Amino acid sequence: MTTRRLFLRTASAAPLLGTTLTGCGGEGPTAEGRDYFKELGLQQFINAGEPYTSLTGALMPSEAVEAYVYASTRYVRLTELHDAIGRKLAEIIGCEAAMVTAGAASGLVFGTAACVTLDNDEAVRQLPDTTGLKNEAIIQKVHRYGYDRAIGYCGVKLVEVETREDLEAAINERTAMMLFNNTKDPDGQIKVAEFAELGKKHGVPTFDDCAADVPPATHLSDYLNMGFDLVTVSGGKGIRGPQNAGLLLGRKDLIEAARVHSPPSSRGIGRGMKVSKETMLAMYVAVESLLASDHEADWKEWERRVGFIGDEVSKVAGVTVEMFAPPLHYNVPHLRIRWDEAAVKVQPREVRRQLREGEPSIELRSSPDDCIELGVWMLKPGEERIVADRIRELLAAAA
Ligand SMILES: *Cc1c(COP(=O)(O)O)cnc(C)c1O
Secondary structure (H helix, E strand, O other): OHHHHHHHHHHHHOOOOOHHHOOOOOOOOOOOOOOHHHHOOOOOEEEEOOOOHHHOOOOOOHHHHHHHHHHHOOOOOHHHHHHHHHHHHHHHHOOOEEEEEOOHHHHHHHHHHHHHHOOOHHHHHHOOOOOOOOOEEEEEHHHOOHHHHHHHHOOOEEEEEOOHHHHHHHOOOOEEEEEEEHHHHHHOOOOHHHHHHHHHHHOOOEEEEOOOOOOOOOHHHHHHHHOOOEEEEEOOOOOOOOOOOEEEEEOHHHHHHHHHOOOOOOOOOOOOOOOOHHHHHHHHHHHHHHHHOOHHHHHHHHHHHHHHHHHHHOOOOOEEEEEEOOOOOOOOOEEEEEEOOOOOOOOHHHHHHHHHHOOOEEEEEOOOOOOEEEEOOOOOOOHHHHHHHHHHHHHHHHO
16 A cells, blocks of 8 residues: 555656656655665665666666566466566567576576576586586677676686687587677677677577666667577666566577576576566566657756756866766766866865765766766656756865
């Protein structure tokens, strides 16, 4: 009952905004008067940064929260739910097959395990011991990143290459998979389409980690259409689903093989990465909402927010602002603020600290030391005014 009342209130509070631009509201207590975070002594904040894991990801649209609550009051068979949601997701995304995972990092584990074990049931029980199995994954050296530890969970080792020739020479009968870190595409010598093509040419499955590269929603299927066999995406970043959800998308035989590793069975490598019915259903609804959203309208709204904050803070003499959109990772409008430290006598690092420690607390995106950078897509409607005022005040006080 409580949650229902909350939905109605927040839904009517922001009737004109697209679903991807709203969280489901609420700073204060519930209708029953509980303020859980306050009771726990936790400070809330305004997210003028990104859906970082440490900041608990994105806020879910209210329809995803409603789905979460719906699932929490009903029993359903886990395998049947997995099947049904996988089918639906594949249909609406436009790919062969799909499964909800416990995040993109979990998607990396399931996808890798699938490439190693395929339909070999003995092998499923054997992992992470890969004796007698394919146990190498090829990656470009500059694509190496923290999340590639997930490959090692399956007993698979990474083989680093730099050029097309290196890659072709590295492929052998033990090659299970080729991994691409989508965000790093500009840095590698082998670009995304060529990487997919090389996998096809040699009959090796290719896997693209696009965790933070949605929106645009088209990225859910673009890389599969390009020829990748698997793609994983975070649920709690740009898709705005539950933070502990993700998607593994791609070839039907591989998704089926991945599912063998997932609960309810306890014989696969993924038993510790269970996805609850609540998370699964909310994730499905979050994807629906993303696909139904108007990306151009959202983009314009983000630009408007960037413009608003930029106009306000550049009223302080010596401050310059710039709008930018990172090419792949969090590809939405952002604001960069710089100032002449002779005129505004405070270091960017200090402004960041004051924003975090102020009231309300404001978190920014991480940035180089000579500026501050803001994301505006995680703001609740209207928060751009608070953010603009705080930053302008802090800079003006140092001018
Ligand atoms: C965030 C991220 C992940 C992990 O995603 P989770 O959904 O938090 O598991 C993996 N790869 C990249 C490139 C990421 O940015």
